[in-house]
Amino acid sequence: MPAIVAISTFITVTLMIYGLLHRAADGGGMDVRLGGLRYARPAKDALPDPDAAFTQRVIRPIMQGLSRRANGILPSSVSERLEKTMVQAGMKMKPGQFLLICGVTAGVLPILATLYMASMGQSFKMILGAFGVATAMGIYGPRVMLLGRVKRRQKEIWRSLPDAFDLITASVEAGLGIDAAFTRVIEKVHGPFCEELTRTMREVQMGRARRDAFIDMADRTGVDELRQLINAVVQAEAMGISIGGVIRVQPGVIRTKRRQKAEEQAFKAPIKMVFPLVFFIFPAIMIVIGGPAIIQLKNNL
Numbered sequence: 001m002p003a004i005v006a007i008s009t010f011i012t013v014t015l016m017i018y019g020l021l022h023r024a025a026d027g028g029g030m031d032v033r034l035g036g037l038r039y040a041r042p043a044k045d046a047l048p049d050p051d052a053a054f055t056q057r058v059i060r061p062i063m064q065g066l067s068r069r070a071n072g073i074l075p076s077s078v079s080e081r082l083e084k085t086m087v088q089a090g091m092k093m094k095p096g097q098f099l100l101i102c103g104v105t106a107g108v109l110p111i112l113a114t115l116y117m118a119s120m121g122q123s124f125k126m127i128l129g130a131f132g133v134a135t136a137m138g139i140y141g142p143r144v145m146l147l148g149r150v151k152r153r154q155k156e157i158w159r160s161l162p163d164a165f166d167l168i169t170a171s172v173e174a175g176l177g178i179d180a181a182f183t184r185v186i187e188k189v190h191g192p193f194c195e196e197l198t199r200t201m202r203e204v205q206m207g208r209a210r211r212d213a214f215i216d217m218a219d220r221t222g223v224d225e226l227r228q229l230i231n232a233v234v235q236a237e238a239m240g241i242s243i244g245g246v247i248r249v250q251p252g253v254i255r256t257k258r259r260q261k262a263e264e265q266a267f268k269a270p271i272k273m274v275f276p277l278v279f280f281i282f283p284a285i286m287i288v289i290g291g292p293a294i295i296q297l298k299n300n301l
Contacts, residue, residue: 088222089149090192098142106138150222153192157223160193162251165229169251172244179204196221225254
């Protein structure tokens with residue numbers, strides 16, 4: 001009898017301990033499975049250094065918060081188009097930051113123009129006109145500057161293409177691989193094209209496909225001639241054609257297009273000169289030639 005009681009007690013205690021441990025293990029697994037569904041309070045950002053400058057402690061956090069809100073408000077299509085334009089301009093900022101700059105200029109310039117015109121004692125119509133002009137400049141000024149920067153950067157890349165690809169041709173014909181030839185160009189050429197090529201070669205070295213990296217470079221620059229060169233190199237590599245022969249032809253094509261554009265601008269020059277001649281030069285010539293004669297006639301009469 002005592003043996004039966006002892007065995008029963010041992011089995012009961014063993015089952016209880018096993019049940020408790022099994023329940024704890026199930027509860028831990030349940031916590032792990034439900035961990036992704038529970039709300040976790042985001043960690044607060046560290047407070048800025050109290051000894052830092054006022055712009056870093058106050059202005060920069062405010063601008064970053066407003067930029068994030070602007071990025072959240074923008075439609076995806078507008079944000080992507082604006083980001084692509086800024087990438088082509090070589091600007092390292094978010095679309096929200098650019099819109100924030102537009103908002104600041106659109107808000108500050110009209111106020112300054114109004115205060116200036118009011119301090120000069122101008123009429124209400126003049127103040128209203130200055131306010132409208134300043135508002136238009138504040139809204140469209142950053143956009144015009146952005147597009148102008150895109151055109152200048154694309155023009156610099158377009159000008160550097162023939163010399164760069166001549167160097168690539170010489171390097172390939174000398175026995176270097178295509179990657180080594182592009183690396184050689186990075187060492188010798190400076191400017192926006194060198195920056196884009198450096199980024200592309202870094203992506204290739206990190207394991208990205210050469211075709212994707214170069215096509216991405218063409219999209220970032222937006223230069224049609226560079227896109228044609230990259231497509232020719234990619235197709236030659238895919239079809240097993242000599243890359244040196246393909247690259248050798250491309251600089252001549254670019255130089256021919258450059259000469260054609262120069263001739264086109266030369267043909268447009270006489271038409272563009274008509275308006276300055278009619279509205280500025282001819283009236284000045286008439287005043288210089290006819291002014292003394294009119295004065296003499298007036299004195300004689």
